[in-house]
Amino acid sequence: DAKTTQPTSMDCAEGRAANLPCNHSTISGNEYVYWYRQIHSQGPQYIIHGLKNNETNEMASLIITEDRKSSTLILPHATLRDTAVYYCIVRVENNFNKFYFGSGTKLNVKP
């Protein structure tokens, strides 16, 4: 499985964009990058995923570098409710949706 590296924590001011980086330098050609988040005492919540093109949905945008060795999750206008641990995951190749969540990035959105 491709290993991911994320900063332990980040701060962001409410209303500003939150940019969460992730390194996955050993990613294979057909492995997807997924982002989930876990708000305190809740189950993980799917945010977005992509292969090589940038993706956007109602929650966030995902920017993947051309060499696919890193990506950035962008929350365009962070709110206090976005305070959570954000996990960047590279999905294994066997199509079994077998996710392993590492330590993630604790995003603190401050007023």
Added chain:
Amino acid sequence: DTAVSQTPKYLVTQMGNDKSIKCEQNLGHDTMYWYKQDSKKFLKIMFSYNNKELIINETVPNRFSPKSPDKAHLNLHINSLELGDSAVYFCASSRSLGRTEAFFGQGTRLTVV
């Protein structure tokens, strides 16, 4: 309506006991999972069922036995509980085994004393 629901939310029990955690999804998904989140917050898959058939068993001790009576339910039974089993257990479901997002339940915090 809760999409993926687990019961109980909290479970405190003594070593050696047998306990079950229940999970139900009302999303019409084919695939269900059990994940374990340890004290360091690492979340790892334990089992995956697709249409009631076991697909993934991630080297979990055989004291853990999943049961899927139908594709909307995946229960987890744990025999002879040990202190190291203390963790938060999450049930999840997805539309299929393919590249689709997983929806997680709220978790069951199991504490073995």
